[in-house]
Amino acid sequence: MATGGLKRKNDSDNDVKAKKANNFWKGGLLTSMNDPDLQVFSDERITVIKDKYPKAKYHFLIMPKKNIPNLKSLKKEDIDLLKYMEEKGRELSKSSDAERQFRYGYHSIPSMSHLHLHVISQDFDSPCLKNKKHWNSFTTEYFIDSKDIIKTLEKTGKVEHESFHFTSLLKSDLRCHVCKKEIKTIPALKTHIQQHSYQVKTTDT
DNA sequence: GTTCTAGAAC
DNA sequence: GTTCTAGAAC
Numbered sequence: 001m002a003t004g005g006l007k008r009k010n011d012s013d014n015d016v017k018a019k020k021a022n023n024f025w026k027g028g029l030l031t032s033m034n035d036p037d038l039q040v041f042s043d044e045r046i047t048v049i050k051d052k053y054p055k056a057k058y059h060f061l062i063m064p065k066k067n068i069p070n071l072k073s074l075k076k077e078d079i080d081l082l083k084y085m086e087e088k089g090r091e092l093s094k095s096s097d098a099e100r101q102f103r104y105g106y107h108s109i110p111s112m113s114h115l116h117l118h119v120i121s122q123d124f125d126s127p128c129l130k131n132k133k134h135w136n137s138f139t140t141e142y143f144i145d146s147k148d149i150i151k152t153l154e155k156t157g158k159v160e161h162e163s164f165h166f167t168s169l170l171k172s173d174l175r176c177h178v179c180k181k182e183i184k185t186i187p188a189l190k191t192h193i194q195q196h197s198y199q200v201k202t203t204d205t
Numbered sequence: 206g207t208t209c210t211a212g213a214a215c
Numbered sequence: 216g217t218t219c220t221a222g223a224a225c
Contacts, residue, residue, distance in 0.1 A: 018225035025206055053207075111206045130207095131220075185219065208224085215218075 028052075029114045033063060041092070046085055048092065051118075053128040055138060058096050058121040062089050068115040071106060071149065071159040079153055082117075086146040089119040097121065101200045104146040107137055108166040117146060122177070122200040124193060131186060133170050139177040142169045 032038050033047045040060065041048040051059040062085045068074065074082070086104050093102040101122040110116070120138060129135065136142060152159050174183050178196040183189040 022224060028206065128207095133221095187219075209222105211220105211222095213218105213220075215216105 026113050029112050054126050055129040056121045056124045056126050060119040062117040074159050076157050082150050085117045099201045105143045108142050136170045136172050140169045142166050
């Protein structure tokens with residue numbers, strides 16, 4: 001049928017347009033980098049912004065000015081830059097709240113383009129933390145410590161991993177990051193972690 | 206990455 | 216009936 005062929009062509013055109021429109025958000029970090037409301041620090045090598053949808057009381061993103069799309073594009077020559085980013089992150093968390101526990105790391109499979117180091121306090125106390133993917137992306141091995149990335153890069157000259165393993169981690173059962181207890185739902189988990197709020201301070205360990 | 210919302214789970 | 220999750224977004 002003639003209309004059949006025409007319809008298919010229009011559909012595929014629309015698919016291409018839709019895909020473009022639907023993927024536009026992936027570049028959002030480049031816009032956020034230059035947003036004065038989000039930017040907290042900038043020098044010749046890096047820009048630091050507040051995460052637009054923070055998943056804890058303190059949640060920063062540290063990005064190189066140099067265009068590094070993802071972990072896979074890292075080269076040995078970037079080791080100093082990665083160390084500098086982590087160091088800046090530690091300074092920043094100390095000046096934000098020296099008593100609070102933080103982690104410094106990368107998502108194994110980030111949603112957005114442009115390499116970004118997460119600097120995130122371990123209270124996970126935020127209305128923007130809403131679902132299983134949010135939780136598991138910061139509390140399972142999906143979150144890779146900066147130190148481990150640097151170690152791997154130093155040892156092997158690259159950072160690569162099997163994506164299926166990490167994708168499946170996002171679907172893991174919810175577990176408290178402090179006491180490892182399994183909690184059935186996000187609302188129950190959010191209530192539960194409040195009782196650990198004193199433990200995610202670094203003063204009395 | 207978020208928003209929206211259908212329908213699963215309770 | 217309400218809470219909660221999970222998949223589409225043209």
